Structures are given as C-alpha cells and as structure tokens.
Amino acid sequence: MALFLLGCLLFNYPLLSLFTGDTRIWGIPLIYVYLFVAWGVLIGAMALIIEIQDH
Amino acid sequence: MITGALIVVISFAYVGLLFAIAYYGDKRADAGRSIIANPWIYTLSLAVYCTSWTFYGSVGRAATTGIGFLPIYLGPTLMAALWWYVLLKMVRISKAHRITSIADFIASRYGKSHVLGGLVTIIAVLGIVPYIALQLKAISASFSTILQYPESLVPVESEALPFLQDNTFYVAMLLAAFTILFGTRHLDATERHEGLVAAIAFESVVKLVAFIAVGIFVTYGMFDGFDDLFNKAALIPELNALLVQGGASGNYMTWASLTVLSMLAIILLPRQFQVSVVENVNERHLNKAIWLFPLYLFAINIFVLPIALGGMMHFPAGTVDADTFVLTLPLSGDKTWLALLAFVGGLSASTGMVIVEAIALSTMVCNDLVMPILLRLKALRLTERADLSSLLIGIRRAAIVFVLVLGYVYFYLAGEAYALVSIGLISFSAVAQFAPAMLGGLFWKGGTRLGALFGLSAGFLIWLYSLLLPSFAKSGWLPITFLTEGMLGIDLLKPQQLLGMQGMDEISHCLFWSMLANIGLYVSVSLWRRPTAAEHSQANLFVDVLRHVAAGSGSRFWRGSATVADLQTLLGRFIGPERANESFAAYARSQGIDNVEQLTANAVLVHYVESQIAGAIGSASARDMVASVVVEEPLALEEVMTIIDEASQALAYSRQLEQKSRELEAATNELLSANQRLQELDRLKDDFISTVTHELRTPLTSIRAFSEILGDNPNLETTQRAKFLGIITRESERLTRLINQVLDLAKIESGAAEWHPSALDIREVIEDATAALSQVYKERGIELTMECPGGLPVVYADRDRIFQVVLNLLSNAANFCDKPESRVRITVAEEDTALRIEIADNGIGISMSDQNVIFEKFRQVSDAVAGKPKGSGLGLAISREIIQHYQGRLWVESTPGVGSTFAFTLPLPRSKMAFLAA
Numbered sequence: 001m002a003l004f005l006l007g008c009l010l011f012n013y014p015l016l017s018l019f020t021g022d023t024r025i026w027g028i029p030l031i032y033v034y035l036f037v038a039w040g041v042l043i044g045a046m047a048l049i050i051e052i053q054d055h
Numbered sequence: 056m057i058t059g060a061l062i063v064v065i066s067f068a069y070v071g072l073l074f075a076i077a078y079y080g081d082k083r084a085d086a087g088r089s090i091i092a093n094p095w096i097y098t099l100s101l102a103v104y105c106t107s108w109t110f111y112g113s114v115g116r117a118a119t120t121g122i123g124f125l126p127i128y129l130g131p132t133l134m135a136a137l138w139w140y141v142l143l144k145m146v147r148i149s150k151a152h153r154i155t156s157i158a159d160f161i162a163s164r165y166g167k168s169h170v171l172g173g174l175v176t177i178i179a180v181l182g183i184v185p186y187i188a189l190q191l192k193a194i195s196a197s198f199s200t201i202l203q204y205p206e207s208l209v210p211v212e213s214e215a216l217p218f219l220q221d222n223t224f225y226v227a228m229l230l231a232a233f234t235i236l237f238g239t240r241h242l243d244a245t246e247r248h249e250g251l252v253a254a255i256a257f258e259s260v261v262k263l264v265a266f267i268a269v270g271i272f273v274t275y276g277m278f279d280g281f282d283d284l285f286n287k288a289a290l291i292p293e294l295n296a297l298l299v300q301g302g303a304s305g306n307y308m309t310w311a312s313l314t315v316l317s318m319l320a321i322i323l324l325p326r327q328f329q330v331s332v333v334e335n336v337n338e339r340h341l342n343k344a345i346w347l348f349p350l351y352l353f354a355i356n357i358f359v360l361p362i363a364l365g366g367m368m369h370f371p372a373g374t375v376d377a378d379t380f381v382l383t384l385p386l387s388g389d390k391t392w393l394a395l396l397a398f399v400g401g402l403s404a405s406t407g408m409v410i411v412e413a414i415a416l417s418t419m420v421c422n423d424l425v426m427p428i429l430l431r432l433k434a435l436r437l438t439e440r441a442d443l444s445s446l447l448i449g450i451r452r453a454a455i456v457f458v459l460v461l462g463y464v465y466f467y468l469a470g471e472a473y474a475l476v477s478i479g480l481i482s483f484s485a486v487a488q489f490a491p492a493m494l495g496g497l498f499w500k501g502g503t504r505l506g507a508l509f510g511l512s513a514g515f516l517i518w519l520y521s522l523l524l525p526s527f528a529k530s531g532w533l534p535i536t537f538l539t540e541g542m543l544g545i546d547l548l549k550p551q552q553l554l555g556m557q558g559m560d561e562i563s564h565c566l567f568w569s570m571l572a573n574i575g576l577y578v579s580v581s582l583w584r585r586p587t588a589a590e591h592s593q594a595n596l597f598v599d600v601l602r603h604v605a606a607g608s609g610s611r612f613w614r615g616s617a618t619v620a621d622l623q624t625l626l627g628r629f630i631g632p633e634r635a636n637e638s639f640a641a642y643a644r645s646q647g648i649d650n651v652e653q654l655t656a657n658a659v660l661v662h663y664v665e666s667q668i669a670g671a672i673g674s675a676s677a678r679d680m681v682a683s684v685v686v687e688e689p690l691a692l693e694e695v696m697t698i699i700d701e702a703s704q705a706l707a708y709s710r711q712l713e714q715k716s717r718e719l720e721a722a723t724n725e726l727l728s729a730n731q732r733l734q735e736l737d738r739l740k741d742d743f744i745s746t747v748t749h750e751l752r753t754p755l756t757s758i759r760a761f762s763e764i765l766g767d768n769p770n771l772e773t774t775q776r777a778k779f780l781g782i783i784t785r786e787s788e789r790l791t792r793l794i795n796q797v798l799d800l801a802k803i804e805s806g807a808a809e810w811h812p813s814a815l816d817i818r819e820v821i822e823d824a825t826a827a828l829s830q831v832y833k834e835r836g837i838e839l840t841m842e843c844p845g846g847l848p849v850v851y852a853d854r855d856r857i858f859q860v861v862l863n864l865l866s867n868a869a870n871f872c873d874k875p876e877s878r879v880r881i882t883v884a885e886e887d888t889a890l891r892i893e894i895a896d897n898g899i900g901i902s903m904s905d906q907n908v909i910f911e912k913f914r915q916v917s918d919a920v921a922g923k924p925k926g927s928g929l930g931l932a933i934s935r936e937i938i939q940h941y942q943g944r945l946w947v948e949s950t951p952g953v954g955s956t957f958a959f960t961l962p963l964p965r966s967k968m969a970f971l972a973a
Binding site for chain 1: 125342343345350
C-alpha cells in the first residue's frame with residue numbers, strides 16, 4: 001500500500017517535472033533514466049517485501 | 056526476399072506449435088500434473104496484457120509522444136502493488152462463487168442481477184471490439200508490410216476493399232476458428248483452460264524475446280549503444296523535443312489519466328480477469344506475480360524508445376508508419392530472419408490477446424446475455440431440454456465468431472483513422488467504467504444494484520458519445536459536423552468538448568466526464584435506496600471474503616425439497632451427463648460418503664449444484680435453473696415460530712444457567728462463612744478449654760500450696776493453721792462452684808439441662824435474691840431499691856434458674872459499684888407480651904466494645920478501675936442461656952463512668968386466661 005502511494009508520487013506531476021529538461025546521463029535524457037530507475041526500484045522493493053513475507 | 060507462402064507457412068507452423076503446447080498442457084492437466092501451476096507461468100499468462108499494441112503500437116506512440124507511451128505500463132505496476140488487497144479478494148470471491156467472467160462478478164455482487172450482467176456484457180463487447188480491431192489491423196498491417204517491403208512503406212489509405220479480398224477478414228476468421236478450437240472444446244464448470252494458459256505463456260515468451268532481439272539489433276547493430284543512439288537523436292531538433300516530457304508528449308493531465316486508465320484496465324479488461332482470476336490455480340502465485348509481472352513490463356519497454364528513435368532517424372520523416380518500425384528496421388538491415396521473428400512476435404502478441412479476449416467475451420455473452428434470454432423464452436421450452444451442454448457450446452462458438460466479426464467491422468469502418476494505441480485507449484476507457492461498480496462492490500457494502508446500474512449506464516453512454524461515435528465520425532461514417540459543431544449543431548454537446556470543456560485530450564476528457572457521472576450516480580443512487588436482502592447478503596460475502604475463510608454456503612433457513620437425481624440431471628444438462636456424474640462422485644467423496652445414492656438433497660448440495668451450473672451459465676441464470684427443480688418452500692409461519700421458539704428456549708436455558716450459577720455462588724459464599732464460623736468456634740472451644748483449665752488450676756494451686764505448708768509445718772500456730780484451712784476450704788468451694796457452672800453451661804448448651812418450670816411470681820424471686828445478697832450490699836454500703844408494681848402476671852419458668860439469673864446480675868452490679876454513694880435499682884415492668892426486669896447501677900459502666908463480649912464465656916471486664924475480676928466469667932453466659940431458653944432477651948445498656956443497666960425480659964404466657972385455666 002505504501003509502495004502504491006510512493007509510486008503514485010514518483011510517477012506524477014510535480015515530481016516528474018523536476019526531471020524534465022535537457023540534462024543527460026550517459027547521453028540518455030534524464031526523464032528517461034529517472035522513470036526507468038524509479039520503476040526498477042519500485043519493482044525491487046515489491047519483490048523484497050513479498051519474498052520476505054513468504055519466508 | 057520473403058514470399059507470401061513462406062509467411063503463411065511460418066504463421067501456420069507457429070499456430071501449430073501453439074496447438075501442440077495447448078494439447079500437451081491439457082493432457083498434463085487431465086493427468087493431474089499441471090504444467091501451469093507455478094507463479095512463473097501465471098505471470099507470463101498475465102502478460103497477455105501486452106498485445107500488438109505494445110509490440111507495434113508503443114513504438115508508434117513513442118515516435119509521436121516520446122516518453123508518453125510509458126503510463127500504460129506504469130499504471131499496472133502501481134496496481135500490482137495493490138493486488139494484495141484487490142486481486143486476492145477477486146480471486147477468493149470468484150473461487151467461492153464459481154465466477155467465470157467480470158459480468159458474472161458484478162451481477163453476482165449486486166444480488167445476482169440479470170440486468171446488470173447483461174449491461175456489463177454489452178459494455179464489454181462494445182468496448183473491446185475496437186481493441187480486437189486493433190489486433191486485426193496489426194496482423195494485417197504486419198503481413199502486408201513484410202510481404203511488400205520495400206514497395207509499400209507508406210500506409211495505403213484505405214480503399215475499403217470488398218471484404219472477400221481483404222486479408223484482414225481471413226485473419227479474423229482464422230483467429231475465430233483457432234479460438235473455438237482452443238477455448239470451447241468442452242464445457243467445464245470452472246471454465247479453466249490449462250492448455251490455453253500454457254500456450255499464452257509461451258506466446259508471452261516469444262513476444263518478449265522477439266521484441267528484445269529487435270531492440271538489441273537496433274541499439275547495438277544499427278547504432279553504437281544507448282548513448283550513441285540518444286546523442287544522435289539529440290542532434291535532430293524534433294527528436295530532441297520528443298525526449299522531454301511536457302514537450303511533445305502532451306501535458307501531465309494526459310499522463311495521469313493514462314496511468315489511471317491502465318491501472319483499471321489491468322484488473323478490469325475481460326482477458327485480464329480471465330487469466331488473473333479465472334485461470335488462477337493457486338492464490339499464492341499472486342505473490343510472485345506482484346513483482347514479476349511489472350518486471351516483464353519493464354523488460355519489454357526498455358527498447359521501445361531506442362527503436363522509435365532509430366526508426367525515425369533511419370527513415371526519412373513520413374515515409375514509414377512508425378507503428379511498423381519493429382518490422383521495417385530489421386528488413387531495412389536485410390535481417391530477414393530477425394524480421395520474421397519480429398513478425399512471429401507480433402503475431403503471438405495479437406493472437407494471444409484475441410484468443411483470451413474472445414473466450415472471455417463469449418463466456419460473458421453466453422452466460423450473462425444469451426442464456427438468460429433463452430431461458431426466459433418459454434416458447435423454446437429450453438428448461439425441458441435434456442442436454443443443454445451442446446447448445447451452450449454452440450452459443451459460445453457463435454459468440455466468438457460474432458465478436459471477431461464485430462472487430463473486423465470496426466476495423467473496416469474506423470480502423471484506418473487511428474494509430475494502434477489510440478484505438479486501444481478507447482477500449483481502456485470503456486472497461487474503466489466497470490471500476491466504480493467493481494471496486495465499490497469489493498470494499499463498500501452500501502453499493503446497490505440500482506446504483507451500479509445507473510452509474511454503469513451513465514458512464515457507458517458518455518463513453519459512447521465522447522469516444523466511440525467520434526471515432527466513427529473521424530472515419531467519415533458519421534458526418535464530421537457531429538464533431539465540430541456538436542449534436543444537432545448545439546455547441547455544448549460537442550462530443551469531445553462537453554459543456555464547453557476544453558484543454559483536455561479526448562481520453563482525459565472522456566475519463567473525467569464518464570467517471571464523474573459513473574461514480575456520482577453509483578454512490579448517490581446507492582445511498583438513496585437501502586440494499587435489498589439479496590444485495591446485502593452478497594455484499595457481506597464479497598466485502599468480507601478475506602474474513603470468512605470457508606464461507607458458509609447454505610443457510611439453515613433454507614427449506615426445500617428436491618431429489619438428488621433431479622439435481623444430477625439438471626447439472627448434466629449444462630455440463631454433460633458424464634461430467635455431472637464425476638462432479639457428484641467428487642462431491643460425495645468430499646462429504647465422506649461412498650456412493651452418490653446415499654447423498655441427501657440438502658441445502659449444501661443444492662448450493663454446490665448451483666455453483667457448478669454457475670460456472671457454465673452464470674450465477675444469475677444458475678439460481679433460476681436450480682429453482683426450477685428445487686421446490687423452494689417459503690418458510691411457513693409454524694416453522695418461523697419453531698425457529699423463534701428454539702431461540703427463546705435457548706435464551707431461557709441460558710437464563711437458567713445464569714440463575715444456577717448465581718445460586719452456586721451464593722452457596723459457595725455461605726459455605727465459606729460457615730467454614731469461617733466453624734474455625735471461629737473451634738478457636739473458641741480451644742480458648743474455652745484453656746480458660747477452664749487455667750481457672751481450675753488457680754484454686755488447685757492455692758489448695759495444694761496451703762496443704763503443703765500445713766503438712767510441712769506441724770508446729771504452725773493454731774490461728775495461722777485455722778486461717779490456712781479457711782483458705783483451702785474457700786478455694787475448694789470456689790473450685791466446686793466453677794466446676795458446677797461449667798457443667799451447668801455445658802448442660803444448657805447441649806440441651807441436656809433439666810428444667811422444672813412452674814408458675815412464677817417474679818417479685819418474690821427478686822425479693823429472695825435481694826435478701827440473699829443484702830449482707831453483701833450492706834457491707835459495701837450500696838443502696839438497693841426496688842420498684843415493682845403489684846399484681847404482676849405470673850410467668851412460667853424454672854424458679855431456681857431465674858433466681859440464679861437475678862442473683863448473678865445483682866452480684867455483678869455490686870461488684871461494679873465502688874463509689875461511696877453507690878446505688879442499685881431494680882425495676883420490674885409489664886410490657887405487652889413480656890415482663891421486663893432492669894437492674895441499674897451507677898458504677899463504672901462498661902465500654903461499648905466490652906458490651907458486645909461480656910456475654911461470652913470467660914469474658915470479663917477487666918480494667919484498671921475494676922481491678923482483678925471477681926467472677927468466674929461464666930455467670931452472664933449462663934444467664935443469657937437461661938433467659939433465651941424461655942424466649943426472653945438479656946442485654947446491657949451502659950455509659951462508662953455513669954453506670955450500667957442489665958435488663959432481661961420473660962415472655963408472658965400467650966393468654967393469661969388460658970394459663971389460669973390450665
């Protein structure tokens with residue numbers, strides 16, 4: 001549940017607007033990197049929670 | 056060069072492979088060793104979410120809106136975080152109630168309503184049709200692209216070929232045939248298709264591998280990795296603008312509404328419901344899928360932007376449809392086999408979606424739309440047909456063909472006007488209409504059938520008006536003025552600017568208005584009317600499903616009569632006689648009964664049959680069908696009375712128990728106090744014995760001491776000797792008196808005392824006593840007076856005893872009088888029923904605490920003033936025993952320092968006359 005709220009926050013205005021712009025990391029636009037990294041982190045966190053609960 | 060024949064062969068080979076997998080899956084399932092019973096396969100089957108929309112359309116979307124393709128995948132990720140609350144509930148409910156489709160689910164939640172089920176089915180079919188059209192379009196486009204490359208890179212404007220010459224039509228029919236073979240080979244109460252799920256999971260692997268292969272080819276084959284690709288793209292101004300959200304990707308409103316839509320779609324799309332809920336083998340698989348499924352989405356999206364950018368850089372602007380980049384890029388690099396792999400990937404994405412969606416829709420159409428109507432049509436006499444299972448399968452097959460034809464028609468009419476993703480979003484908006492009724496139904500007990508009906512209808516109408524009809528208008532099948540000027544030329548009714556609302560894209564616009572109407576009506580109508588009993592009980596079952604682990608099925612208030620054979624025949628008509636036999640045998644085993652004949656048709660069995668039939672024809676119809684064989688008797692007044700009676704008996708019984716327990720408690724308390732009393736008595740007895748012993752020893756010691764003196768000193772003076780002998784005599788008398796008194800008391804207390812009652816003149820007794828003590832009183836200078844009226848009635852008592860009492864009281868009084876002017880006054884008075892004798896002194900008095908104890912044995916008032924007590928301590932105890940023997944009372948009133956008054960009463964005979972006569 002907390003992750004859902006966190007995800008809503010991460011993937012929406014206004015946090016998203018922080019990452020728009022011309023900045024690049026390894027030549028990739030920041031917004032692209034940000035979204036995928038945040039996405040990956042979210043999936044990782046869900047996996048962690050679920051697997052810990054299971055064991 | 057790829058020939059058409061090669062493509063057709065590959066396509067058929069691929070479909071053949073799918074069949075083999077499905078066949079193997081079904082075989083394994085029949086053998087009881089399911090290959091789909093693990094979370095990985097479950098997750099892969101969920102990936103049916105990724106259709107050709109994802110495979111081709113995402114790239115197209117990325118080419119026009121940059122990062123804007125992502126919300127469609129972020130939404131499901133967010134929803135996955137909530138699956139633990141939402142999807143788990145849906146799975147539990149569906150398993151408990153044999154729910155096989157989303158229409159069934161909603162109908163069942165709101166009191167097994169036919170109307171609601173039908174409405175949901177209609178919305179689902181109309182809403183999903185564009186989505187199926189999308190898949191058809193993708194397949195036919197990919198087919199022609201790969202076939203005609205490089206001649207026809209630019210999409211040919213639709214010239215509306217007659218359908219017999221249109222390959223899309225054949226694709227549609229092929230898919231229909233394929234779906235029928237897959238999904239409706241037989242009818243099963245659970246509507247689960249293990250082989251199908253295995254095939255779908257395989258398809259998910261194929262499309263993921265194909266897409267990533269193309270992505271790697273573009274990123275590392277055509278370019279030099281991600282940074283090279285993005286750097287080159289940044290040099291082109293249009294592409295650079297794409298990369299910045301808020302630039303070409305539209306506004307945050309679009310972003311947010313796409314996220315919400317996809318969140319809802321992942322649980323509400325009929326095919327998602329089918330794979331995630333109906334085909335779920337074990338709810339524990341959900342755990343892993345919660346993170347595994349988002350991971351799949353993540354993987355399939357990594358290369359979307361690189362492919363889009365690569366395509367846009369590789370091909371001159373406008374020469375190639377961005378939706379086909381996945382195919383055209385490998386083709387342009389002469390990677391024929393990669394292109395073929397991509398084609399197969401796209402094919403698997405499309406076929407997977409169409410198959411599952413068509414099965415889900417056909418189940419809905421059959422169970423919630425056609426069957427209820429057919430069963431109602433009395434003219435068909437369906438309820439009397441012996442075996443309906445073939446009819447059911449027929450209806451489903453027809454429904455599959457019908458759905459695909461509708462999809463084709465939509466594609467034919469409107470398909471060309473939209474990009475893939477835009478078509479898909481129309482469908483997403485339609486299924487989003489289920490959200491209030493569905494989620495509200497899961498978490499809010501107050502939702503009612505009417506509320507759901509109104510909300511759904513309103514949302515659906517707005518969707519129809521603001522999204523579906525405009526899509527026709529844009530394709531020229533409706534006048535375009537419908538869009539630009541509004542219906543009937545009224546500005547406020549412009550479908551995509553309702554009431555003049557502007558500044559939103561069409562999806563957000565539709566979402567806003569439809570949800571406003573949908574949620575608003577759902578909540579307000581629900582609040583307006585109280586839920587009926589049926590709605591209320593279903594609401595409880597649904598909302599609290601996680602609490603009742605084994606939801607109780609039959610109610611004990613069910614009264615009905617049916618035979619086991621009737622029920623079995625009924626079930627046989629829907630799922631076939633053999634399967635019905637198996638089902639009954641399984642039920643008998645679960646009840647621990649050896650054979651079916653021994654079953655009784657009770658509420659539990661009826662419920663079981665109902666849920667089995669619900670699997671085949673939907674819960675609402677199942678209820679009707681079961682009702683047709685089960686003569687459900689309404690509860691008669693007598694039975695209601697019996698139930699109430701039982702309840703009140705139980706209540707009375709519990710009251711009795713309460714009463715008993717209170718009595719028990721009281722008895723315990725009594726026992727407890729009796730025990731304490733006994734202990735007290737025991738202590739008193741010990742005290743008594745030790746006191747008696749002590750009292751006896753004092754005179755004995757004294758007698759012995761003086762006897763020894765006399766014995767040892769024969770020459771003692773005579774006077775001395777006489778004195779000692781006198782002491783010995785007195786002590787012996789005292790000893791005798793004491794022993795007499797103890798014996799006396801023991802006799803009285805044990806009731807063994809001899810009483811010699813006679814008619815008694817109390818005055819005479821008192822005078823005798825005063826005479827006896829007059830010497831003592833004179834010696835001490837105590838003035839003794841007596842007030843005794845003449846003519847007192849006689850009392851009936853033992854003279855000696857009463858004398859003893861008076862004497863005792865008088866000598867006590869004398870003992871307590873040590874003042875110079877001491878007075879003792881005796882008063883005799885006649886009361887209504889008794890004579891009262893008072894003996895008052897003006898001595899030292901008795902303190903309040905002593906007043907309570909002086910009547911006990913050996914309790915003497917001893918204090919500094921009184922000095923050593925003179926009596927044995929038994930006098931008052933004996934006196935009280937005597938007076939009490941004659942039903943009289945002996946008590947004391949005293950003020951310390953002023954004096955004491957001892958008083959006793961002797962009851963008069965009940966009638967003086969009677970006594971005199973006697």
